[in-house]
Structure formats: C-alpha cells, structure tokens
Amino acid sequence: MNTLLVNELYEQIDIMPIYDVHTHVDWKTGSAANIGDILSYHYYTELSNSADFSHGTFPFDDPRELTKVIMPKLALIANTAQYDWLMTISQEFLGLGREAWFAENWEVIWERSLEVMDRPGWRDELIAQANLVRIFLTNQYDDDLEGLDTGFYTPCLRTEPFILWSNAAEREGLSAFLGRPITTVADFCAVVDKTFEKFMAHGMGYAAMSIPANFRTFFVADEDAQRLLDRAVQGDAWDARDRATWGAFGMNCIADACRQHSRPYHLMIGVNRDVYAHGVPAGTDLFNAVNSMRGYDYVLNTYWDVDFPTAVLSDTTGLELTAAAWIRHNVYPSGHWWYSNQPTDIAREVRRRIDVVPSGKLIGYFSDAYYLEFVLPKFRMYKFELACALAERMERSLIHPNMDVFSMDDALALAEDMLLNNPARITGIG
Amino acid sequence: MNTLLVNELYEQIDIMPIYDVHTHVDWKTGSAANIGDILSYHYYTELSNSADFSHGTFPFDDPRELTKVIMPKLALIANTAQYDWLMTISQEFLGLGREAWFAENWEVIWERSLEVMDRPGWRDELIAQANLVRIFLTNQYDDDLEGLDTGFYTPCLRTEPFILWSNAAEREGLSAFLGRPITTVADFCAVVDKTFEKFMAHGMGYAAMSIPANFRTFFVADEDAQRLLDRAVQGDAWDARDRATWGAFGMNCIADACRQHSRPYHLMIGVNRDVYAHGVPAGTDLFNAVNSMRGYDYVLNTYWDVDFPTAVLSDTTGLELTAAAWIRHNVYPSGHWWYSNQPTDIAREVRRRIDVVPSGKLIGYFSDAYYLEFVLPKFRMYKFELACALAERMERSLIHPNMDVFSMDDALALAEDMLLNNPARITGIG
C-alpha cells in the first residue's frame, strides 16, 4: 500500500462535496437531536445485541436511557467500521475524541450532544461542515412533502407498498390516499399515477425498492391482476404464487409510471426480511447468497427506456451487476449496500466496475443514512476505499503493458464523475 | 506488502500458544508413528492422485510402502500450501530440510521419521515444541474416552450418526450403545442423553456436525419423527424428504441436549460427500457454491440460548456467515474450513470479520488435523495471513479518516483474542 499516494488522493477526494443518492433521512428534522438518536441506528443496537445479548430490546423511547444502556456495550464493537463512523461523528461534530467514549462518561457525552445537536441551526451547520449539496430521501406515498426544500432534498418513492402488497391494511392505506376503494386494476393504476404526480410536483428523484432475494419479473396481464385483486377484495388469502404474480405486476406498473414520467427506478436487490427472531428493530434482516439478476431480465428488457440504478446486497451478485452494467445500457451500478457496505467488498467491486463498465455509468456511493450526521463518516469510508483503488490504478498504469499513465488528475476526474457528475446526470437532478 | 511489519507481527503471533478448537486427532496416539502416517493424510494422497492418477489407490496399510510410492509424486505438488505444511513438519520435527525430499531419498526420510516419531515421549516433545495448550477432538458416541487427559484434550461429539441416520447399521450401533433397541422417539432422546452424559463426564467441548450443502432446519413434531422411526424399524426405505425430516428432527434433538448441558453446537456447513468416484479415502468430497445459511434460521432462532460456532466450506457463504455473526448473538464465525482453508480465501474472510463482527465473537482458526504434527504448520499458515491483515490494518489506520491509530499492541491483543481468549470463553473450556 502506497500510503503517501493514497493519502494525497483521499485528501483531494474528501474535498469534493457530497451528493447522496439514497438516504432514509426525515426531511422535517434531518439531523439527530442527541447522541441517543445516533445510537438508536440499527448498526449500534444490532452489534451491541450481537456482542452482548439483550433479546433485541433497548429503551428506544428514551434516548437518554438508551445512551446509558448502550454505552457499556460499545467497547465490544470498537473494532468495527460502524464504530468508526460513530467516532467520526463524535470527533467532527461533538468535538469529543475517542478517549471520551467509556461507559461511565455517558452523561457527559449525552449533555454535550444536546448542546450541539439540539441548538437551532445545527442542521445547517452540519450541512455546511459536511459539505452536503444534495440528499435523496426515501418516502412513503403518503408522506407529507409540503414545504420540502427541493434545492437540497430530493424525494424518492418507496414502491414496496405497491408491489409486496398482500394485506388489507396496506390496501386500505393506498385506498385512503387515492380517496376511494381500490377494487380494479384501473384503481391501482390511478393510485400509482396520483403518487407519481405528487412526487413529481416535489422534484421526484426516482422510484425505489428493496427487493426480496430471488424476486422474478415477468409479464402479467391485467385480467390476471384483476383476478388477484378480486380475491383480495373478497378477503381470500394469496399464496406464494399469487404474491409473486402481483409482485411482477406491481413492478411493471411502477416501471410504466417511471417511463411516463422519465424517472429512474432504483433497484436494491436481495434482502431476506425478518429472519433473525431476536433482533433489534431493523436488525432482523439478512440476505441470501443464492441469488441471481436473471429474475430481472424481463423488466430490464421491456423497460429499455427506463434507467435502473441498481444496488445488490450479496457479494455473490457483484459480478453479475458489473456484467449487467457492462452490456445493458440501462443498468447503472449504484453504491455498496448494507452487508456489502464494508471495506473488503467495496474494494473488490470498485475495481471490477472501474475496469469494465463505462465510467459514465458508475454511481459511486450512497450513505443509506437515517440522520444527516451519518453521511460524512460513511462517505469517508467509501472515499478511502476509492482512493486505495485509484492509487493502485495509478501505480499499475506506470508499468502496465496495455495502460496509459493514469495520472492524479485522471484519478480525481474519475472520482468526481463517480461521486458527483454521474449521479446528477443519471438522475437528472442537477 | 510491508514485509518488515508483517514479519514483526508474525513473529509475535507465532509465540502465542496454540488452542485448537477442532481436530480429528486420535487421543490414544496423538502423534504420527512415522512419515507414512503423515503422508497418508488425504491432502497428500488426493493431490498426488490428482497430479499423477493412480485410481485413488495407495498402500494405506503399509506406511513404509506408502512413503516409497508417494515420494516421486510429491514434486508435482511442491507449489501447494499443503506441501509447505509437510516441509514445516520435516524441518521442525525431523530436522530434514527441503533438499532431502527427493524420490530416491525416501528410505532416509522413512528411517529418520521412525527415529523421531516412534520414540517414547515424542508426543510430549512435540506438544512442547509446538506449544499446544488445548486440543479439541472429534469423537464418535461410542469412542472410548476412559483415561482421557481432560487438561489437554477436549472431546467433541460427532452428531452425524444421529442426524444423517438412515440405515439399519447406524441404528444398531446406537441401539448397542443405548443397551436396548431404539424404536421410539423417547429411545432416541435417551441415546442422545446417554451420549451427552458420557461426554460431559469427560469435559465435553461441544456437539459438532459437518453438514451437507443445502441442509434445512425446521420444526418436526415427535409424532412425525415417530412415524419415520416406525417405518425404519419395519425396514421401509426413507426417501429424500423423509431423510430431510429426520435430519431436522435429529438436529433439534441435539440442540435440545446442547441447551440442557450448556454446550455449544459447532456447525460446519456445506459439504457434498462422495462426489468424486476415483478419489482416495477422504478425498472424494467437494462442495456446492449454491448454498445459503437461510436453511439454519429455524435452529439458530429457536435455540437462541445455544451458541453456534460456525464454519462454512464455500467461499460463496463467507459473507453470509459474516453477516450472520454481525447481527445474530449466537453465531460465531469459526476458522476457515477445508477448501476455504488456503491463503486467498482466509485473507478475504479475516478482513471481513475483523471489520464488522464484534471482536469477542471471532474464533480465529482450527487445524482440522488428524495428527498433532499438523497443528503447527496449519496454524502458521493462518497466523501469517492474520499478520498480513493486521499489518494492513495498522498501515491503513495511520491515514484512514474514520480510524484511530491501530497499534502493534492493538494488533497483538486482537490476535490473542481470536486465537486464545475467544475460543476459550465461547467454549467455556479454560
């Protein structure tokens, strides 16, 4: 490892502003109100629960108490990249070094966090300090978007409710949003349309979905969808095949709407929900290594005029995604998701993508953050791996028989494309 | 590669005593009696058979002849990590350098090996020289454990006979051990109980099983198991579904016993037995890249109060194991098994685990050795990869934007946890 070169590259990349194409930030608050909010992020509760089992329970309603309870467990996860995110938050935003993080000091940290995070203007200070220029959100169809600052926030539509739609409560929610019962395919199209119109009026980024492992897309006739709808309205339960059929139908409907409104559809492929029975909230999901993108051939081919930024959860789908982006014009590899969002797997995928996918198609990273505080440390983790990959490429290029010299300027231009220019061009959100 | 730093780290890690949580050592002998025993290890016979085909046959009954026959083939596998284990055994224990290993010299090597390995006290010398402090065994339910030195050896129960239990001979063996025919679920529970009581009386480490690819766990009612048992007693053959049902039932029974006796259950996931028709004994098994840990959700969730150290055979299950250990409190990634027990795959998995799994949950390595002589060279192979990973982490930490300086002391403390403290704490065998 050429530490001097990596460091020089990193420092230049770190200066670049942050354009974050996928977060779960709540735009009405944006930042955390205290360190308890930060520690409630599932990474800390799940790792703490994993290291020192507490049946998945923490005092989530009481951030002060949560802080007190979780602090003694943090020493057990101090080796993790996730703990390092927390340390950057502490150092950069709270002015507290690592040495402050011992169990008995929890109240000092708590008080300091209130002082910083609970003051008016903290969000704006944070945005300036972290140099955040654009934050994409993940929104439910009925989220309140009135007053959204579309110069900074970009709403994106969670499409799970339309696609994994198999219970009465979900249907009633959508009916309420539509303003009438959903009993026909036409009604379903209407609620999709109404949703897209609402989102378009607020600067919609894209439709998005985190998709179960081994999802399959295929053509579903309206009549077949109507039959499923009739049975659902009558209260008949759907079996696995029915759910798969509706899933394919629902995804096609959303893709139709993306086409109509010229919006991308961001796929996040491969999660297994609710498999760990004793986990913390949002800490019960895993993934399946047995998963292929072959299930997406139909939707990617049929909606050839829709762009599909795509993230995959399993390392075993990494080369499939690279190959898809290599030949498919409408697939854009996007970031490094969840269990693949750690140095080892980022390092491999970055190299693969840079070597064989047209550079203009690469969306470098997204933070997946729940509070704006997490955007900076997560991007730093990625930027460091990117700097390592680019430094290696610079060194290799000097002696590689086929390559031209890959200069520092070339490296920084590629980083800027991946981090800023490509995501802005692909989403059309400048 | 920072060779100075790696070397400095390696030398410190090499000093640490060896605590080996999984071997196939025969406690009554422990060490080999001659070089023929060493060369009979399937790694040498299978690689020799692969490089220079001999229909899987070698003179296994005659270690002197085996030595003579296999020696000329060893030059063909001199590039392998497995050959390097042999060279360490030769250099460290026999005092013979690599240059001694040519075909015509087989008798010199044979004689020298007798001189060293066949003398009284060799086992104790070896244990002292290799600094072995604890050896876990793999034992059949009816193995003789009387006289076992529980200050050094820890017996672990092979549970395959209870779970993959589909032929009459296996049932008769268990019946003989129980002292009465096994015809009811209660009888089956009784033989499991009797086995655990026997093992607990001899300092039981854990229950263990090497599990076929794509095994699935689920609830099986006693009545369903009884129906299978009735049919087996009547001599009816089981089909694939019956075997799967009994497999799930048997694993649940063993997990129940683990719970009752507060013992871990060590899972070794993903082998395909007997797929190569022309292999040497123990050299006919491979694995399936299409394999997921999803099949274990039931047993891991239901037996939340049982600890599951877990090894996986396929590289494609590596991130699944890392993710499972990251959120599941009772999954502990354990070592690097068989086809994944080589530098490339160890290197990747070590980095993944160190980055995202709480450090106290990591069981660094086990040797899987059949003779005590193999423990040292195999651990050295691992310790070298660990030193590489830790050196890289030290270097990265100096310039990483989120990390604290990871010092030599930090690195050695982590290595000690992975190699000594964690396995002792997780198994409860001090």
Added chain:
Amino acid sequence: MNTLLVNELYEQIDIMPIYDVHTHVDWKTGSAANIGDILSYHYYTELSNSADFSHGTFPFDDPRELTKVIMPKLALIANTAQYDWLMTISQEFLGLGREAWFAENWEVIWERSLEVMDRPGWRDELIAQANLVRIFLTNQYDDDLEGLDTGFYTPCLRTEPFILWSNAAEREGLSAFLGRPITTVADFCAVVDKTFEKFMAHGMGYAAMSIPANFRTFFVADEDAQRLLDRAVQGDAWDARDRATWGAFGMNCIADACRQHSRPYHLMIGVNRDVYAHGVPAGTDLFNAVNSMRGYDYVLNTYWDVDFPTAVLSDTTGLELTAAAWIRHNVYPSGHWWYSNQPTDIAREVRRRIDVVPSGKLIGYFSDAYYLEFVLPKFRMYKFELACALAERMERSLIHPNMDVFSMDDALALAEDMLLNNPARITGIG
C-alpha cells in the same frame, strides 16, 4: 505493490511465446483487414451500446462506416481494460498512439489500418511480432479444414450443435454433413464419428462446448435417446426436460468419442444466452451466479480417462473449479473466461490455483480472440496479473513460516509451465 519486481517479472514473461488454447480465429483470414474489423468485436460494440444506447445496431456490413460511427463513443469507454486492448493494437500494430484516437480523426485511423492490415504478408508479420506459436481454433463440424496449416493452427470441435440440438435446421445440417437423414441413435453416433475423423485428420485439439448455466450430466439409455429422436423426426416439440435429456445424452456421446480418439473435452461452463434484448450481435449473453459444478459429476466420473480442461464464467464457480482441479485428476482449470476475464477476478483465481492445484495442471490463459490482433493485448493483460501474483509470492516466501524462498527463476519456471508446457502437454499438441 512492488512495481520494480512486478515489472522485472512481467518483462521476462512477456518474452515467452504465446500458445493460445482457445480462440475464434477464422484460419482462412486470421488477421483483420482493417480497424473496422477490430471495432466490430462485440466488446467495443456492446460497451459503446451500453455507454450511449443505439438499440444494438451498428453498420456491421460496412467497416468504414462502423469505424466512423463508433469512434465518438470510444471516449466513453476509455477507462476499460477492453479499450486498453485496442490501444495496444493501435500502438503495436498501427503505430498510432492514444492521442490519435479522437472522433474527428477516424478517417486517418481507417486509412492507416488499411495500409497495415490489408497488405500481403500482414498476417505473417503479426504472428512474428506477437510471437504466436500455436493457435487453437473453434470450428463447426462442417467447417472447411482443407489446407489448414496444422503446424500453427489446431482445430477444435464446437459440440453445441450435437448437444443443444433441438431444432429441425440443426438436424438437417448434421444430416447433410453425414450424407443421410439422422433418424436413429446409430446415425447420431455416425455423425459424431465422421466429425471426429475429419477433425483428427487435421490435427484435432479437443472437443469444446460453452455450456448453459445449471447444465446437468447423467446417464441416458440409447432407448430413451431414440424415443426423443423419433419424436423430433415426427416434428413433435421437445420440452425443457426432453432438451435436458438429449443434452446429457449428446455430451456423453461426445465424451465417448473423446475417449476413443484420446482427445480432451474443453468445458466452458455457465453462460445464459440471449438475455439482453437490445444488445449487439454476441453482446446479449450474461451468466448466472447461481451455478454449481455438481452438474458435471457424472461426466467427470464416468469419463475418468478423458481430460477436461475447464473454464467457468461466474466468479461464484471459481473456488469450485479450483477444488475440482485439486482432487479430480481429469479437471484442468483453464484460463479466465469472458466476464471473469478482467484483472480483479483473474487476480483472485490465479492465486487460488497456484496455492492448491498441482502446478502441472494449470492452463494459464487463452485469448478467446476473433482476430489474431487481439491475442497479444489479451495475453499481456493476463501476463501482468500473473506477474503481480508471482511477485507477491516471491515477497511472501521470504518471510513465510512454511514456504521456501520462491525465486525469480522459480517464478519464471511456473509461468512457463502455465503458459507453454502445461497446455502443450495436456492437449498433446507440441
């Protein structure tokens, strides 16, 4: 990265002549006639189509126009390893540096390419310059092989028509070749025999097949094959199971012929054909990460006396291939195919193979080239990764506790085995 050492190694390896065990070169022409031929290679058209969508259409019939159309798109793929191949062709063979490659300069490049490539003797100059000593071809059963220079070219039989044989046109082609209708299993054997005899008369290398993901091999009785044949002759359509049965039967027939003629069977495992609907010709195929070599157990076991050089398309099958070559005497890992033929995945697989497979079984690389011009740049890409792996092994060996010093001479000997000696010995084509 030790750039000095890598460079020193690379330069020595680069001097070695090129023995290329798999190409798609047309022996009657061999080299390209102009730069349009080069640019028509699917890597350039598919990447251009991916970067700047043109519905998979290019003026393939007009190489001059193709050059003009594709040139402006090349800047979009300048980061790729595939573009680097093109640059080596330009620099080494056309004497044009990278700076010549801008859209407006297309006619200059076109003219220069005609000047070089269209002159008499270009093919021989190219062969001398690139130091090509042996080129294996991929031939259809009815290819004209009369006049083939068997001192340089080795024909290999594409066996897809025999195995994926489910339409009338394919049957008629084979019948025409045989000289009578194929209506019985005996007829089918006869056409296989006639094909092998023809190829053997022209210095046959091996039989080969690129195989769909999740292909399975098993015993098929002649009567079952005859029933399928009867139905095909009557014009009945085959379903998926019928095709799978014929596939297994056909592969067994070819393996029988390989046995009879002492020729290897080169397997290329894991492609999904025609999955991208808007791709360029030869740019519509992908692969499936969910794929196992378990499907080949039958053929590898039954034809134990046939050698199977084997390439895999998916990264997820990489360790399966390594493990198969480790224990199976008749499996030889061969090169790095297609989507796995890029630096990241070559690097991992080279290290795995060198560490645990007997060195004499490793077939380093093949170019898969359509024109002889591509052989050099592709081999250079591989040779560079090989140099990196060998340099790392040299460095590691100096401090590794089990390894002997791995010297420059050792490294070059291993490279020569992988690139020259092994492929010549395994194919028997000196």
